[in-house]
């Protein structure tokens with residue numbers, strides 16, 4: 001049965017024109033169909049030009065110089081912090097720490113807040129759907145401090161089991177850390193409800209926003225998150241810059257993460273006095289151009305509109321789920337379209353995910369294959385790997401058609 005093709009919410013042709021790479025032919029006559037935005041997103045010309053302009057006009061080290069270039073660079077960097085703070089409705093810009101990425105933000109919290117506040121036998125609750133970034137830092141800390149890690153299970157439909165979560169909270173955890181959206185199942189977790197439940201039991205909450213902040217409006221005050229972490233490169237910004245948002249009191253009480261320049265007020269040969277937030281956590285020369293690029297990415301996303309981006313992704317993922325379900329032998333992992341963001345991880349019976357991805361690549365369809373840094377989740381699903389198509393503001397329903405056509409080609413090649 002032929003599917004009825006839905007209409008894109010955004011003017012995709014206009015959006016695509018902002019992303020030079022999307023015009024690229026990856027093979028003669030074959031344009032890229034980029035379906036790997038969960039791994040990293042493409043960058044609009046507005047971000048590329050902002051970074052170019054910074055290097056052409058204003059490049060200097062920040063916070064130290066008194067010359068024009070240093071002042072300009074500092075102002076641009078600090079403006080980016082304000083832009084990011086407003087984007088997630090943080091009460092103050094100094095609650096935004098620039099890190100390298102989500103991974104570094106979580107390690108920072110584990111090795112500063114965690115090292116000071118967690119003690120042997122303390123309970124930390126995570127989930128079975130976490131990215132390795134939100135597992136391994138806690139495993140390292142658990143080994144250092146003899147902590148007890150507990151996991152909210154994922155059910156057969158790809159939802160977190162909130163009844164088990166409720167019973168785990170009886171263990172009086174000190175910390176609950178979970179992803180707002182799974183990078184494999186696409187599940188959008190009820191972050192506000194989960195945060196409230198954790199707070200009712202006295203726990204601190206860290207939300208991994210790597211897959212949520214880029215895709216739909218996230219308001220830290222509404223969520224009640226104590227910590228929220230995300231990466232610039234997954235939201236049209238450059239690699240090398242990420243964000244840690246934290247409650248002011250927590251950040252102020254946390255010891256520094258890395259030691260060096262900029263993170264100090266005063267240094268003597270045998271001691272130092274740390275700087276105030278956010279600088280206390282930004283040791284050394286930061287990724288200046290990248291932070292400025294992230295600010296430009298946020299401006300770009302806001303100009304398109306986060307609600308419109310979310311609506312576009314919803315149309316595309318609905319259509320993708322429908323079309324994928326029509327292909328014999330395809331299994332898609334995760335919940336109903338209504339509870340998921342723009343991710344469809346799948347397998348085709350009889351073909352390894354890597355082979356699927358390789359054939360798709362022949363038609364310019366770029367998907368990811370593997371465990372997507374979520375090995376425990378793949379173990380739970382009882383699969384070694386999956387192929388993952390993921391969608392962002394520049395993907396149209398036509399891209400889904402190209403994906404489906406390429407999957408039929410895989411079936412043909414493998415005589416399925």
Ligand SMILES: Cc1ncc(COP(=O)(O)O)c(C=O)c1O
Pocket residue numbers: 038039101102103104131133134179181182183208210211231373
């Ligand atoms: C849910 C989630 N958390 C964390 C990360 C890690 O992000 P980064 O590699 O930018 O640190 C990712 C990356 O795919 C992710 O999807």
